[in-house]
Amino acid sequence: MAENLRTPRGTKDILPEEQRTWLFLADVVQKKCESFGCGRIETPIFEYGEIFTKSLGQTSDIVTKEMYQVSRASTQLEPDDEKRILVLRPEFTAGIVRSYLEHGMKTWPQPVKLYYWGPIFRYDRPQAGRFRQSHQFGVEIIGDADPLTDAFVIYLGYQIFKKIGLEKNLIVDINSIGCSLCRPKMKKRLTEYFEKFLSTLCADCNRRFVENPLRILDCKEEKCQRVLRGAPQVVDMLCETCKNNFKQILENLDNLQIPYNLNPRLVRGLDYYTRTVFEFLDKGDTSRQSALLGGGRYDNLIKIFGGPDTPAIGFAAGIERIVTKMKEAGIEIPEIKTADVCLVQIGDKARKKALSLLSDLEEAGIDVACILGKESLKGQLRMASRLKAKICLIMGQREALDQSVIVRDMEDGSQETIKLKKLIDVLKDRLK
Numbered sequence: 129m130a131e132n133l134r135t136p137r138g139t140k141d142i143l144p145e146e147q148r149t150w151l152f153l154a155d156v157v158q159k160k161c162e163s164f165g166c167g168r169i170e171t172p173i174f175e176y177g178e179i180f181t182k183s184l185g186q187t188s189d190i191v192t193k194e195m196y197q198v199s200r201a202s203t204q205l206e207p208d209d210e211k212r213i214l215v216l217r218p219e220f221t222a223g224i225v226r227s228y229l230e231h232g233m234k235t236w237p238q239p240v241k242l243y244y245w246g247p248i249f250r251y252d253r254p255q256a257g258r259f260r261q262s263h264q265f266g267v268e269i270i271g272d273a274d275p276l277t278d279a280f281v282i283y284l285g286y287q288i289f290k291k292i293g294l295e296k297n298l299i300v301d302i303n304s305i306g307c308s309l310c311r312p313k314m315k316k317r318l319t320e321y322f323e324k325f326l327s328t329l330c331a332d333c334n335r336r337f338v339e340n341p342l343r344i345l346d347c348k349e350e351k352c353q354r355v356l357r358g359a360p361q362v363v364d365m366l367c368e369t370c371k372n373n374f375k376q377i378l379e380n381l382d383n384l385q386i387p388y389n390l391n392p393r394l395v396r397g398l399d400y401y402t403r404t405v406f407e408f409l410d411k412g413d414t415s416r417q418s419a420l421l422g423g424g425r426y427d428n429l430i431k432i433f434g435g436p437d438t439p440a441i442g443f444a445a446g447i448e449r450i451v452t453k454m455k456e457a458g459i460e461i462p463e464i465k466t467a468d469v470c471l472v473q474i475g476d477k478a479r480k481k482a483l484s485l486l487s488d489l490e491e492a493g494i495d496v497a498c499i500l501g502k503e504s505l506k507g508q509l510r511m512a513s514r515l516k517a518k519i520c521l522i523m524g525q526r527e528a529l530d531q532s533v534i535v536r537d538m539e540d541g542s543q544e545t546i547k548l549k550k551l552i553d554v555l556k557d558r559l560k
Contacts, residue, residue, distance in 0.1 A: 136260070138251075138252070138259050138260025138261065139259060140259060140448075146451065149459075149461060152292070152461045152462075153447065153451065154245060154265075156291045156292055157265045157288060158243075159467070159497070160284065160287055160291060161284070162243075163467060163470070163497030163499065163515060164241070164280075164284050164498055164499070165499050165511070166241040166242055166267055166269075167241065167242055167243070168242070168243055168244065168245075169227065169242045169244050170244065170246065171217070171223035171224060171226075171227055172223070173246075173247065174214045174215060174217065175214070175215065175217055175222070175223050176212050176214060176215075177195070177213040178213075179222045179223060180217075180218060180219075182222070182432055182433060194218055194250040194251045194252055195250070195251070196215060196216040196218075196250075196251060197213060197214070197215050198214035216248075217248055217249065218248055218249060218250050219248055219264075219444065220246070220248070220264060220266055220268075220444060221266075221268060221426065221429070221442060221444070222429075224268050225270075225429055225435075226433065228240065228430065228435075229430065229433055229435045233270070234271070234436065234438065238271035238272065239269050239270055239271035239272035239277070240268075240270045241269050242267070242268045242269075242270070243265065243266065243268075244264075244266055244268075245263070245264075245265040247261055247262065247263050248261075248263070248264055249261050250262075262446060262448050263446075263447040263448060264444045264445060264446060264447060265445055265447060266442060266444035267285070267442055268441075268442035269281060269440065269442065270430070270440040271438055271440070273427065273439035275373050275376035275380065276380055276480060276483070278404045279377055279380030279381055279384060279386075281443060282300060282302075282381065282443075283384050283483065283486075283487075285408060285421050285423075286300070286384075286408075289408065289420070289421075290490070292450070292454060292459060293454070293457065293459045294410075294454065294457060294459070296457075297410050297411045297412050298387070298408055298410065298411070298420075299388065299389050299408075299411050300386060300387065300388040300389070300408055300409075301389050301391040301394050301406060301407045301408075302377075302378075302381075302389070302390060302391065302406040303362065303363060303391050303392060303393070303394040303405050303406075304362070304363060304373070304374040304404055304405070305342065305362055305395050305401060305403065305424075306366050306367065306370050306403065307367065307369070307402055307403060307427070309369075309370075310365055310370055314342060314360075314362050315341055317360045317365060318341040318342060318344070318359065318360060319337070319341050321358075321359055322337055322344055322355070322359070325355045328351060328354075328355055329344070329351070329352050329355060330347065330351065330352055332347065332349075333349070333352050342362070342395055344356070345359065345362070345393045345394075345395045346394075346396065356393055359393070361392035361393075362392060362395070363390070363392045364392075370403060373403060373404075374403070374404070377404060378390075383483070383487075384483060384484070385487060385491075388406075391407075394407060396424055400426045400429045400432070401426055402424075402425050402427045403424070403425045403427065404424050404425045404441065405422075405424035405425075406422065406424060406443070407419040407421065407422040408420045408421035408445075419446075420446060420449050421443055421444070421445035422443065422444060422445075423441070423442050423443025423444060424441065424443075425439070425441045426440050426441070427440060467497035467515060467517055468494065468496075468517060468518050468519065468559050469489065469497070469517055469518070469519045469520075469555060469559075470497045470498070470499065470511075470512035470515055470517035470520045470521070470538075471485065471486055471497070471498045471499070471523070472499045472505065472508035472512060472520060472521070472522055472523070473499075473508075473522075473523045474523070474524040475524055475528070477529065478523040481528040482498065482523050485523070485533070485548065485551075486498050489552070492555075492556075497512070497515050497517060499512065509536075512538065517538055518537075518538055518539070518558075518559065519535060519536065519537060519538060519558060519559070520535075520538055521534070521535060521551075530547075531547060531548045531549070532545050532546060532548060533545070533551060534546075535558075
């Protein structure tokens with residue numbers, strides 16, 4: 129074969145034999161995200177460069193080393209606006225925040241829950257599990273600061289991995305990197321510590337020392353890892369508000385029985401993160417690129433773009449790495465079906481209780497969808513109907529207090545109130 133008839137370095141063809149796995153994963157992501165009340169969004173593959181320099185930071189590795197600039201073969205003069213630098217998107221969050229502001233999503237019912245699937249582009253040394261064109265799916269929830277939402281996002285990610293059969297060796301690394309009140313103290317303590325080791329740190333970390341010493345904690349170089357073992361832990365420098373926030377998140381993860389590891393050195397590589405950061409890892413993978421999913425809060429990003437103070441959280445998952453893991457695990461691709469049961473809720477007490485009930489139903493092997501949001505009951509029932517659920521479980525404030533739930537037959541509209549302790553047996557009987 130002629131040497132020039134090859135895919136560009138760092139890219140790959142996805143052939144028909146692999147497409148079945150991709151389509152299965154896409155179907156799971158779509159159904160799980162939409163059953164959790166998220167709507168799909170697609171943003172352009174290329175954006176104006178300042179979208180990413182504003183969000184990721186002028187000094188982040190993505191901006192300084194990895195972005196692809198878009199150029200035209202034509203030299204024809206263009207309007208001034210078209211002379212702005214265009215880049216291929218290196219990640220999704222910045223473009224989604226741009227879209228949130230451009231389309232006035234702050235006037236929509238809050239929080240705005242979005243999910244996406246598509247390619248990203250980063251110039252990097254190609255290696256196992258890392259490409260210059262890769263694909264991600266992810267979720268963004270904008271407009272909710274409740275610690276329960278942090279647990280909700282992690283739980284959604286965990287349920288996707290569970291549905292595709294990869295939860296067995298999954299562990300969630302989690303940390304809090306604080307807010308604008310904690311961050312100056314963290315940077316001061318870390319600067320004092322790393323200053324003693326500048327001759328030992330790699331060239332990138334020497335640059336990070338000047339620009340943002342917190343990001344040294346994200347370095348994977350072995351010589352830097354040795355220095356990091358003695359570094360101050362950021363979780364010990366949190367303000368009281370951030371400590372309480374993080375404690376509630378961990379308690380929610382305990383209630384949902386999600387396995388996690390408190391990793392005091394986890395910071396993630398992007399400048400826009402605040403408070404919660406997390407990664408999903410395969411416990412059996414010791415490689416440097418073992419993260420299958422990563423995310424966190426970015427409560428200041430919309431304000432950086434000129435919008436109002438708006439809390440937000442999200443995650444992104446690497447599709448190529450997940451598909452590889454599915455192959456390694458010998459995952460059989462099942463026939464795709466819709467959920468039999470849909471869970472809706474009304475009120476904060478019911479919302480919190482619904483998370484635990486959702487976990488119990490999944491554990492019992494019941495195929496359940498969840499509309500965990502603040503929409504009206506009518507709107508949630510409409511969504512349940514679109515999901516073609518046979519049974520809808522309705523939980524309000526009274527049911528949350530009474531340890532009960534309303535079981536509604538979606539075909540004939542009949543309903544009755546059932547105690548939670550009897551619910552699983554009732555559902556299994558009806559779904560025979």
